[in-house]
Amino acid sequence: MSNTIASTSTTASATDEPKIKIRGLDKRFDVSGGHVVTALESFDLDVPQGQFLTIVGPSGCGKTTLLRMLAGLEAATSGTIEVNGGTAGRPENSMVFQGDSIFPWMSVWDNAAYGLAVRGASRSEIKDTVGHYLDATGLTKFADAYPHQLSGGMRQRVSIARAFANDPEILLMDEPFSALDEQNKTLLQAELLRIWDESRKTVVFITHSVDEAVTLSDRIMVMSAQPGTAKAFIDVPFERPRDVLELRHRPEYGAIVYDIWQQLREEVERAKQQAEAKKAPTRRGLFRR
Numbered sequence: 001m002s003n004t005i006a007s008t009s010t011t012a013s014a015t016d017e018p019k020i021k022i023r024g025l026d027k028r029f030d031v032s033g034g035h036v037v038t039a040l041e042s043f044d045l046d047v048p049q050g051q052f053l054t055i056v057g058p059s060g061c062g063k064t065t066l067l068r069m070l071a072g073l074e075a076a077t078s079g080t081i082e083v084n085g086g087t088a089g090r091p092e093n094s095m096v097f098q099g100d101s102i103f104p105w106m107s108v109w110d111n112a113a114y115g116l117a118v119r120g121a122s123r124s125e126i127k128d129t130v131g132h133y134l135d136a137t138g139l140t141k142f143a144d145a146y147p148h149q150l151s152g153g154m155r156q157r158v159s160i161a162r163a164f165a166n167d168p169e170i171l172l173m174d175e176p177f178s179a180l181d182e183q184n185k186t187l188l189q190a191e192l193l194r195i196w197d198e199s200r201k202t203v204v205f206i207t208h209s210v211d212e213a214v215t216l217s218d219r220i221m222v223m224s225a226q227p228g229t230a231k232a233f234i235d236v237p238f239e240r241p242r243d244v245l246e247l248r249h250r251p252e253y254g255a256i257v258y259d260i261w262q263q264l265r266e267e268v269e270r271a272k273q274q275a276e277a278k279k280a281p282t283r284r285g286l287f288r289r
Ligand SMILES: Nc1ncnc2c1ncn2[C@@H]1O[C@H](COP(=O)(O)OP(=O)(O)OP(=O)(O)O)[C@@H](O)[C@H]1O
Pocket: 029, 030, 031, 037, 038, 039, 057, 058, 059, 060, 061, 062, 063, 064, 065, 066, 226
């Protein structure tokens, strides 16, 4: 069965439909030697409109594969993905990756303006929107700079400005801060939350950091080791807007981090065993032992 990524024009709030609805999603990769990797199996997920959902799970459990399928970059083996409430003229999604996802040959301004320009937004809309998001990410002074002239943190700010300026239905973020040092990471988390608070877009965010997940999210999904399924959902009850640093002092914060680790530990262990099994030699070496 082929992939089905459907967009409907009904608004999610009007129908109480989740913004993202995934049913029975399977993804298998045919790899060399006739082997098949089952990345996702019987995967179901609802993400309500405006929710900041973060996915954590062991390496190889299918997080990126899921995000790529949500972005329409990868076809499902079977199952359906629906993104509800599409508005004519607005893109369905914008994606921010771990590495550089901006164009190296474009200035900061042009990178941030790219999505709007491609869909024919007026000059004044581009000026206002890009101006707003460069300001919100502290990049106004660097509007004419090129990516190679910026630090890693600033390049990720450009990615974020571009993603929000694009005004997509959903935002997909794959470990956007994982390459940054701790200080930059904390600053960018706070900036992301501040910008997100203005629009409360539906976000699906992937991270390996349990702290980051608790800091940013409304809800956290813990995935099982391969094949990836939704193992547990944890609600994060903290009010918004959030103070990223203050949050970490609260006893409830520690309790949620602990809860997630409890869910994750078994899966990380299972993923490790799977990786060891793959590494185990399947035939004898060259020399007699
Ligand atoms: N194009 C591909 N061809 C073959 N196998 C693939 C392909 N893409 C992903 N896989 C496999 O699918 C599984 C899930 O990969 P994926 O990258 O989604 O995991 P992940 O949870 O994002 O991992 P990590 O946390 O390490 O980034 C892995 O076993 C991976 O090797």
